[in-house]
Amino acid sequence: MEQVFFNVPLSKLEPIFKRWIKEAQTELQPTKVVPTKQPEQWLDLNDLIQYDPEKRTKPTWYSKISRNEVPHYKRGKKVYFLKSEIDEWLKQGKCKSNAEIEQEAEAYLSNNRKGLK
Numbered sequence: 786m787e788q789v790f791f792n793v794p795l796s797k798l799e800p801i802f803k804r805w806i807k808e809a810q811t812e813l814q815p816t817k818v819v820p821t822k823q824p825e826q827w828l829d830l831n832d833l834i835q836y837d838p839e840k841r842t843k844p845t846w847y848s849k850i851s852r853n854e855v856p857h858y859k860r861g862k863k864v865y866f867l868k869s870e871i872d873e874w875l876k877q878g879k880c881k882s883n884a885e886i887e888q889e890a891e892a893y894l895s896n897n898r899k900g901l902k
């Protein structure tokens with residue numbers, strides 16, 4: 786004898802449950818997020834001064850530009866900067882921590898101990 790659930794035979798409920806389970810599984814599967822590439826952000830000198838963590842002055846920036854110390858682009862008399870390039874330029878001034886220096890020293894010594902023995 787077939788089982789009955791609320792006066793409905795289980796054979797009629799089974800396909801409905803299977804469909805619900807399948808729908809729930811598809812909804813629960815993670816969707817792939819495709820990262821969209823952000824367009825490059827251009828800065829003029831005033832934008833750069835605002836963005837600069839050190840808030841250097843215009844004369845300081847003009848000096849750096851004239852000595853080619855900072856990545857920049859010129860169109861006529863206007864100077865432009867790519868934010869991503871400024872970020873990389875700012876990162877170049879990173880000072881190593883004592884732990885990083887010790888780690889490099891250990892790596893150097895372990896690679897060069899062969900000649901000391």
